Amino acid sequence: MKTRPKIALFQCQWCLYSEPDQCWVDNELPPSIHLIKLPCTGRINPLYILNAIQGGADGIVISGCHPEKCHFKEGNLSALRQHDEFLNFLDYIGYERSRIRFVWLDLQDRGRIQRELADFEAEISKLGKVKNLATRIGTPVGDQYV
Amino acid sequence: MSEIKVKLKAEIQRLLNEDIMDMVIAFKKEDSPLRPQPAFFKNPDELEDLEYNSLCQNNLATYLTRYPQDTRIGIIVRGCESRSVNALIVEKQHKRENLYMIGIPCHGIIDVRKIINRTGEEISDYSEDQDEVSVLFEGQEVKFPRKEVLHDSCLRCVHPNPVNADILLDDPLPEGDPAVVRQAVESFETMDKDERYALFRHEAERCIRCYACREACPMCYCTECFVDHATPRWSESEISPAGTHAWHIIRAFHLAGRCTSCGACERACPMDIKMTYLTDKLNENMLEEYQFEAGMDDETQPPFASFNLDDKKRFVL
Numbered sequence: 001m002k003t004r005p006k007i008a009l010f011q012c013q014w015c016l017y018s019e020p021d022q023c024w025v026d027n028e029l030p031p032s033i034h035l036i037k038l039p040c041t042g043r044i045n046p047l048y049i050l051n052a053i054q055g056g057a058d059g060i061v062i063s064g065c066h067p068e069k070c071h072f073k074e075g076n077l078s079a080l081r082q083h084d085e086f087l088n089f090l091d092y093i094g095y096e097r098s099r100i101r102f103v104w105l106d107l108q109d110r111g112r113i114q115r116e117l118a119d120f121e122a123e124i125s126k127l128g129k130v131k132n133l134a135t136r137i138g139t140p141v142g143d144q145y146v
Numbered sequence: 147m148s149e150i151k152v153k154l155k156a157e158i159q160r161l162l163n164e165d166i167m168d169m170v171i172a173f174k175k176e177d178s179p180l181r182p183q184p185a186f187f188k189n190p191d192e193l194e195d196l197e198y199n200s201l202c203q204n205n206l207a208t209y210l211t212r213y214p215q216d217t218r219i220g221i222i223v224r225g226c227e228s229r230s231v232n233a234l235i236v237e238k239q240h241k242r243e244n245l246y247m248i249g250i251p252c253h254g255i256i257d258v259r260k261i262i263n264r265t266g267e268e269i270s271d272y273s274e275d276q277d278e279v280s281v282l283f284e285g286q287e288v289k290f291p292r293k294e295v296l297h298d299s300c301l302r303c304v305h306p307n308p309v310n311a312d313i314l315l316d317d318p319l320p321e322g323d324p325a326v327v328r329q330a331v332e333s334f335e336t337m338d339k340d341e342r343y344a345l346f347r348h349e350a351e352r353c354i355r356c357y358a359c360r361e362a363c364p365m366c367y368c369t370e371c372f373v374d375h376a377t378p379r380w381s382e383s384e385i386s387p388a389g390t391h392a393w394h395i396i397r398a399f400h401l402a403g404r405c406t407s408c409g410a411c412e413r414a415c416p417m418d419i420k421m422t423y424l425t426d427k428l429n430e431n432m433l434e435e436y437q438f439e440a441g442m443d444d445e446t447q448p449p450f451a452s453f454n455l456d457d458k459k460r461f462v463l
Binding site: 046047050051054074077078080081082085086088089090091092093094095096131132133134135136 | 381
């Protein structure tokens with residue numbers, strides 16, 4: 001059976017999906033998508049992204065508020081530079097940049113998160129498993145594989 | 147070269163005798179002529195051990211952060227070291243008024259490994275001039291052109307002259323060619339992504355996690371490094387591929403916009419792992435996108451510590 005790609009979804013808790021969407025994200029996400037809620041996209045350290053990749057995520061979606069509409073005024077702006085540079089850097093050492101996607105959401109974007117996730121999942125399925133970065137998956141612990 | 151040593155000695159003596167500085171960070175002779183060690187002079191009498199030549203391979207700025215801010219420190223700075231010191235001042239790791247930078251325009255640091263690989267370990271004497279270095283190996287004098295034994299990152303050096311130094315002990319040298327800086331990055335970039343990863347892997351997976359690169363780096367001064375975190379454990383601390391990859395990626399990334407390309411990390415590495423192709427790439431991006439070069443003055447904040455509303459145009463989706 002073909003398994004669905006694993007996706008880590010980093011969501012800023014203020015980025016105001018419309019209510020039904022937020023409800024869907026909280027309760028009805030498919031099991032292959034792992035939700036991580038954060039106080040702001042500015043809180044995302046590049047380590048989180050790397051850790052998600054090494055922990056076995058095939059793709060990563062980061063959803064936050066539009067740059068000028070941050071709840072903390074400029075939290076996501078301060079992080080943008082780092083994220084952008086980090087993705088360039090991962091690309092430089094051979095990891096596919098397209099495995100990480102930013103989505104800026106807003107109250108008006110009703111139903112968009114589902115579309116984005118479905119689209120992203122299709123794209124990641126084409127790319128297959130992560131080859132160009134060592135992950136912790138399959139590391140033997142004692143004599144067992146976890 | 148020895149005239150520099152005389153001038154240096156006189157200058158350090160002046161600093162210590164007239165109580166201008168509490169201490170001076172410089173180099174001293176060691177048992178092996180190939181490896182002068184960092185030395186911390188507090189007393190003018192100790193100065194007979196003073197050494198300065200192209201084999202002094204540590205970046206002395208590393209030791210600044212280990213002293214309280216009110217210690218008055220005199221420090222020998224070459225091009226890259228002076229920029230590290232400036233970057234540390236920007237990050238408020240020491241006060242400019244408590245520092246005295248003795249600038250020496252640098253002809254490049256000699257890579258000891260390149261000499262040892264050609265001769266052998268038992269070298270009993272070393273001397274150098276502008277174009278040539280010579281060593282005494284098993285009673286025989288062996289000469290090398292300077293260019294052949296320079297460290298890789300010194301071959302790609304653009305700023306050999308100290309920036310913001312209080313005194314210059316020699317005439318300034320011509321600046322390097324910016325096109326040469328790209329060599330390491332360029333040869334890496336011409337490969338496709340699988341080859342790039344293969345090379346990164348080849349380098350990173352030799353790592354024995356001794357963290358000598360971290361200790362040698364002036365900009366790695368965090369009291370708790372991310373690899374030492376126990377909960378959450380960000381990167382595996384044993385020598386697994388995942389752990390070494392994470393270490394090399396994040397180590398380089400934490401230096402983005404702060405690295406001065408001194409190459410101290412590579413010189414410190416016991417496994418001879420190449421690392422500057424990672425930091426050089428980040429430096430290049432910083433220069434292209436934010437017109438920023440670390441340590442060129444002691445006021446400008448690095449790009450990641452600041453941001454601009456215009457940034458949003460650059461991240462359109």
